[in-house]
Amino acid sequence: MKLFAARLRNRCLKMLFKNRSLGPSARVNLAALDHLRLSDEARSHRYVAVDLETTGLNFEQDCIISLGALRIVQGRIRLGEFFNELVNPGQSIPPASIKIHGIVPDMVAEARPIGQVLDDFLVFLGGDIIVAHHARFDLRFLNRVMRSRYRFSLQNAGVDTALLCREVFYRKYPYADTPRNDVKKYDLDSLAGQLGIEIHDRHTSLGDALAAAMIFQRVLRWLEESGSKSLSTLLHLAGVF
Numbered sequence: 001m002k003l004f005a006a007r008l009r010n011r012c013l014k015m016l017f018k019n020r021s022l023g024p025s026a027r028v029n030l031a032a033l034d035h036l037r038l039s040d041e042a043r044s045h046r047y048v049a050v051d052l053e054t055t056g057l058n059f060e061q062d063c064i065i066s067l068g069a070l071r072i073v074q075g076r077i078r079l080g081e082f083f084n085e086l087v088n089p090g091q092s093i094p095p096a097s098i099k100i101h102g103i104v105p106d107m108v109a110e111a112r113p114i115g116q117v118l119d120d121f122l123v124f125l126g127g128d129i130i131v132a133h134h135a136r137f138d139l140r141f142l143n144r145v146m147r148s149r150y151r152f153s154l155q156n157a158g159v160d161t162a163l164l165c166r167e168v169f170y171r172k173y174p175y176a177d178t179p180r181n182d183v184k185k186y187d188l189d190s191l192a193g194q195l196g197i198e199i200h201d202r203h204t205s206l207g208d209a210l211a212a213a214m215i216f217q218r219v220l221r222w223l224e225e226s227g228s229k230s231l232s233t234l235l236h237l238a239g240v241f
Contacts, residue, residue, distance in 0.1 A: 003157065006241035007033055013152050022150065025122035032127040032155040038232035042220060045231060047072040047159070048124070049131040049213035051205045052138045053101040055093050059140045063089035064114050065103050067121060068205030070213050072131065075220055077213045083124045084206040086111040101203045114145050125156065133188050133212040135160035135240045157241060161215045162186045164238035168219050191215055 010033050017030065036045070050069045056062035064087050071081040086103065088111040098104055132138045135158050143153040165186050188211055192199050197214045201207030223233065 002235055002239045002241055003033070003036060003038060006155075006157065010155055013155070017152070023119065025119050026150045028126065029122055029150075029155050030152075033157060035127055036129075036157060036231065038230065038235070040231045041229045042231045042234040043075045043224065043229070046126075046128040047131045047213075047216070048128045049077075049209045049216065050138055050142075051132060051207075051209040051212060052141055053103060053203070053205050054141060055089050055091060055097055059144065062141075063087075063091055064117075064141050064145070065089050065093065065108055066101070066205040067117060068207070068209045069121065069124060070206070070209050071128065072213055072217065075217060077210070077217060082206060083121055085117050085120075087114045087117050088112060089114075115149050118142070118145050118149065128156065130154070130156050130158040131161060131212055131216045132158065133161045133208070133215070135162075139240065157235065157239060159216065159234060160238045160240050161191075161212050161219070163240075164219050164234075165191055165215065167237045168222055188212070188215075 010030070014030055022030075048069050048071055050067075052064050052068075053066035054062050054064055066086050067083065068085075069083040071078045086108050088108045090113060093103065093105055093108075130139070139154065139158060146153050188199065188208060189202075191197075192211055192215065195215060195218055197211060197218070199207060199211040202211075220234075223229065228234075
Protein backbone atom coordinates (compact mmCIF):
# COMPACT_ATOMS: atom_id res chain seq x y z
CA MET A 1 0.00 0.00 0.00
CA LYS A 2 2.87 2.38 0.77
CA LEU A 3 4.36 1.93 -2.69
CA PHE A 4 0.95 2.14 -4.34
CA ALA A 5 0.22 5.49 -2.66
CA ALA A 6 3.69 6.78 -3.51
CA ARG A 7 3.24 5.82 -7.15
CA LEU A 8 -0.12 7.53 -7.29
CA ARG A 9 1.41 10.76 -6.00
CA ASN A 10 4.32 10.30 -8.38
CA ARG A 11 1.98 9.92 -11.35
CA CYS A 12 0.30 13.20 -10.48
CA LEU A 13 3.68 14.93 -10.29
CA LYS A 14 4.71 13.58 -13.67
CA MET A 15 1.55 14.98 -15.20
CA LEU A 16 2.08 18.31 -13.47
CA PHE A 17 5.69 18.66 -14.67
CA LYS A 18 5.29 17.00 -18.06
CA ASN A 19 5.59 20.21 -20.05
CA ARG A 20 7.51 22.28 -17.53
CA SER A 21 11.17 23.12 -17.57
CA LEU A 22 13.04 20.86 -15.17
CA GLY A 23 16.74 20.08 -14.75
CA PRO A 24 17.95 16.64 -15.90
CA SER A 25 18.77 15.39 -12.38
CA ALA A 26 15.30 16.36 -11.14
CA ARG A 27 13.68 14.78 -14.20
CA VAL A 28 15.50 11.51 -13.46
CA ASN A 29 14.32 11.66 -9.86
CA LEU A 30 10.71 11.75 -11.02
CA ALA A 31 11.28 8.26 -12.46
CA ALA A 32 12.82 6.81 -9.28
CA LEU A 33 9.86 4.51 -8.53
CA ASP A 34 9.35 3.18 -12.04
CA HIS A 35 11.65 0.15 -11.75
CA LEU A 36 10.47 -1.12 -8.35
CA ARG A 37 8.59 -4.43 -8.29
CA LEU A 38 7.35 -5.69 -4.94
CA SER A 39 7.85 -9.32 -6.00
CA ASP A 40 11.55 -8.77 -6.65
CA GLU A 41 14.11 -9.94 -4.13
CA ALA A 42 15.13 -6.99 -1.98
CA ARG A 43 18.79 -7.82 -2.61
CA SER A 44 18.34 -7.38 -6.35
CA HIS A 45 17.82 -3.64 -5.94
CA ARG A 46 20.43 -0.94 -5.42
CA TYR A 47 20.47 1.20 -2.29
CA VAL A 48 22.21 4.37 -1.15
CA ALA A 49 22.87 4.78 2.57
CA VAL A 50 22.59 8.47 3.48
CA ASP A 51 23.40 10.60 6.50
CA LEU A 52 23.40 14.35 7.17
CA GLU A 53 25.02 16.65 9.68
CA THR A 54 23.07 19.83 10.36
CA THR A 55 23.31 23.09 12.28
CA GLY A 56 20.57 21.84 14.60
CA LEU A 57 17.36 19.84 14.87
CA ASN A 58 14.83 22.45 13.76
CA PHE A 59 13.50 21.35 10.37
CA GLU A 60 12.33 24.84 9.47
CA GLN A 61 15.31 26.91 10.53
CA ASP A 62 18.43 24.74 10.64
CA CYS A 63 20.46 23.75 7.59
CA ILE A 64 22.52 20.88 6.22
CA ILE A 65 26.28 21.26 6.64
CA SER A 66 27.44 17.83 5.48
CA LEU A 67 26.02 15.10 3.23
CA GLY A 68 27.48 11.61 2.99
CA ALA A 69 26.30 8.53 1.10
CA LEU A 70 27.48 5.04 0.11
CA ARG A 71 26.08 2.63 -2.48
CA ILE A 72 24.92 -0.90 -1.70
CA VAL A 73 24.64 -3.37 -4.59
CA GLN A 74 23.54 -7.00 -4.20
CA GLY A 75 23.79 -6.56 -0.44
CA ARG A 76 27.42 -5.46 -0.64
CA ILE A 77 28.69 -2.02 0.35
CA ARG A 78 30.75 -0.48 -2.41
CA LEU A 79 33.27 1.56 -0.46
CA GLY A 80 34.61 3.08 -3.68
CA GLU A 81 31.22 4.52 -4.62
CA PHE A 82 30.51 7.28 -2.18
CA PHE A 83 29.34 10.88 -1.97
CA ASN A 84 30.82 13.10 0.72
CA GLU A 85 30.70 16.88 0.80
CA LEU A 86 30.60 19.72 3.29
CA VAL A 87 27.92 22.34 2.72
CA ASN A 88 27.95 26.08 3.37
CA PRO A 89 24.78 26.57 5.44
CA GLY A 90 24.67 30.33 4.94
CA GLN A 91 24.16 30.77 8.67
CA SER A 92 26.04 30.38 11.94
CA ILE A 93 26.76 26.97 13.45
CA PRO A 94 25.75 26.85 17.12
CA PRO A 95 28.47 25.75 19.59
CA ALA A 96 26.20 22.94 20.82
CA SER A 97 26.13 21.46 17.31
CA ILE A 98 29.88 21.85 16.85
CA LYS A 99 30.42 19.78 19.98
CA ILE A 100 28.61 16.90 18.28
CA HIS A 101 29.94 16.86 14.73
CA GLY A 102 33.08 19.01 15.02
CA ILE A 103 32.31 21.06 11.92
CA VAL A 104 33.40 24.65 12.54
CA PRO A 105 32.58 27.71 10.38
CA ASP A 106 36.02 27.82 8.73
CA MET A 107 35.53 24.30 7.40
CA VAL A 108 32.43 25.27 5.41
CA ALA A 109 33.31 28.87 4.50
CA GLU A 110 34.43 27.88 0.98
CA ALA A 111 31.96 25.01 0.57
CA ARG A 112 29.14 25.07 -1.97
CA PRO A 113 25.56 25.88 -0.96
CA ILE A 114 23.13 23.00 -0.53
CA GLY A 115 21.32 23.65 -3.81
CA GLN A 116 24.46 22.93 -5.85
CA VAL A 117 25.42 19.98 -3.66
CA LEU A 118 21.92 18.53 -3.99
CA ASP A 119 22.12 18.59 -7.79
CA ASP A 120 25.23 16.41 -7.71
CA PHE A 121 23.78 14.19 -5.01
CA LEU A 122 20.71 13.51 -7.18
CA VAL A 123 23.02 12.35 -9.96
CA PHE A 124 24.76 9.98 -7.53
CA LEU A 125 21.47 8.77 -6.06
CA GLY A 126 19.67 8.10 -9.34
CA GLY A 127 16.71 5.79 -8.79
CA ASP A 128 18.27 3.83 -5.93
CA ILE A 129 16.41 3.16 -2.68
CA ILE A 130 17.51 5.41 0.19
CA VAL A 131 18.69 3.78 3.43
CA ALA A 132 19.01 5.93 6.55
CA HIS A 133 18.83 5.56 10.32
CA HIS A 134 15.76 7.45 11.55
CA ALA A 135 15.27 8.28 7.90
CA ARG A 136 12.52 10.83 8.34
CA PHE A 137 14.99 13.22 9.96
CA ASP A 138 17.29 13.22 6.93
CA LEU A 139 14.42 13.23 4.45
CA ARG A 140 12.73 16.24 6.04
CA PHE A 141 15.90 18.31 5.62
CA LEU A 142 16.55 17.08 2.08
CA ASN A 143 12.93 17.52 1.02
CA ARG A 144 12.82 21.09 2.25
CA VAL A 145 15.63 21.85 -0.20
CA MET A 146 14.01 19.73 -2.92
CA ARG A 147 10.70 21.56 -2.64
CA SER A 148 12.42 24.93 -2.64
CA ARG A 149 14.52 24.07 -5.68
CA TYR A 150 12.26 21.76 -7.71
CA ARG A 151 8.82 22.11 -6.09
CA PHE A 152 8.55 18.41 -5.21
CA SER A 153 10.05 16.00 -2.67
CA LEU A 154 12.49 13.19 -3.35
CA GLN A 155 10.66 10.43 -5.19
CA ASN A 156 12.95 7.58 -4.15
CA ALA A 157 11.64 4.84 -1.90
CA GLY A 158 13.36 4.77 1.47
CA VAL A 159 14.16 2.25 4.19
CA ASP A 160 14.54 3.31 7.82
CA THR A 161 17.08 1.03 9.54
CA ALA A 162 15.77 2.00 12.98
CA LEU A 163 12.27 0.79 12.04
CA LEU A 164 13.72 -2.27 10.35
CA CYS A 165 15.67 -3.24 13.44
CA ARG A 166 12.66 -2.73 15.67
CA GLU A 167 10.79 -5.30 13.59
CA VAL A 168 13.59 -7.78 12.92
CA PHE A 169 16.52 -7.28 15.29
CA TYR A 170 14.25 -7.21 18.35
CA ARG A 171 12.98 -10.69 17.57
CA LYS A 172 16.51 -12.07 17.30
CA TYR A 173 17.94 -10.25 20.34
CA PRO A 174 14.93 -9.43 22.57
CA TYR A 175 15.37 -6.97 25.41
CA ALA A 176 13.57 -8.75 28.23
CA ASP A 177 13.35 -5.67 30.44
CA THR A 178 12.95 -3.03 27.72
CA PRO A 179 9.74 -1.98 25.93
CA ARG A 180 9.87 -2.74 22.23
CA ASN A 181 9.18 0.88 21.33
CA ASP A 182 12.02 2.29 23.44
CA VAL A 183 13.74 4.33 20.72
CA LYS A 184 16.96 4.58 22.73
CA LYS A 185 17.57 0.88 22.12
CA TYR A 186 17.42 1.51 18.39
CA ASP A 187 19.84 4.40 18.14
CA LEU A 188 22.90 3.96 15.95
CA ASP A 189 25.37 3.35 18.77
CA SER A 190 23.22 0.80 20.61
CA LEU A 191 22.44 -1.22 17.51
CA ALA A 192 26.01 -1.14 16.24
CA GLY A 193 27.20 -2.36 19.64
CA GLN A 194 24.70 -5.23 19.68
CA LEU A 195 25.78 -6.25 16.19
CA GLY A 196 29.50 -5.95 16.83
CA ILE A 197 29.82 -3.16 14.27
CA GLU A 198 32.51 -0.56 14.86
CA ILE A 199 31.44 2.93 13.80
CA HIS A 200 34.32 4.79 12.20
CA ASP A 201 34.17 8.60 12.36
CA ARG A 202 30.99 8.78 14.42
CA HIS A 203 28.96 11.96 13.86
CA THR A 204 30.42 12.48 10.41
CA SER A 205 27.94 12.06 7.58
CA LEU A 206 29.99 9.44 5.73
CA GLY A 207 30.90 7.54 8.90
CA ASP A 208 27.29 7.33 10.05
CA ALA A 209 26.10 6.44 6.54
CA LEU A 210 28.56 3.53 6.58
CA ALA A 211 27.24 2.40 9.97
CA ALA A 212 23.66 2.49 8.67
CA ALA A 213 24.76 0.55 5.58
CA MET A 214 26.38 -2.18 7.69
CA ILE A 215 23.30 -2.47 9.92
CA PHE A 216 21.09 -2.71 6.83
CA GLN A 217 23.40 -5.32 5.32
CA ARG A 218 23.20 -7.47 8.46
CA VAL A 219 19.43 -7.25 8.89
CA LEU A 220 18.81 -7.90 5.18
CA ARG A 221 20.69 -11.17 5.56
CA TRP A 222 18.56 -12.12 8.58
CA LEU A 223 15.41 -11.46 6.58
CA GLU A 224 16.67 -13.69 3.80
CA GLU A 225 17.60 -16.47 6.25
CA SER A 226 14.05 -16.37 7.62
CA GLY A 227 12.65 -16.71 4.11
CA SER A 228 11.57 -13.06 3.76
CA LYS A 229 13.46 -12.07 0.65
CA SER A 230 11.04 -9.82 -1.18
CA LEU A 231 11.14 -6.08 -1.59
CA SER A 232 7.50 -6.14 -0.50
CA THR A 233 8.46 -7.43 2.97
CA LEU A 234 11.29 -4.92 3.34
CA LEU A 235 9.10 -1.93 2.45
CA HIS A 236 6.24 -3.23 4.57
CA LEU A 237 8.50 -3.39 7.62
CA ALA A 238 10.43 -0.17 7.21
CA GLY A 239 9.50 1.67 4.03
CA VAL A 240 9.34 5.47 4.03
CA PHE A 241 8.17 7.58 1.10
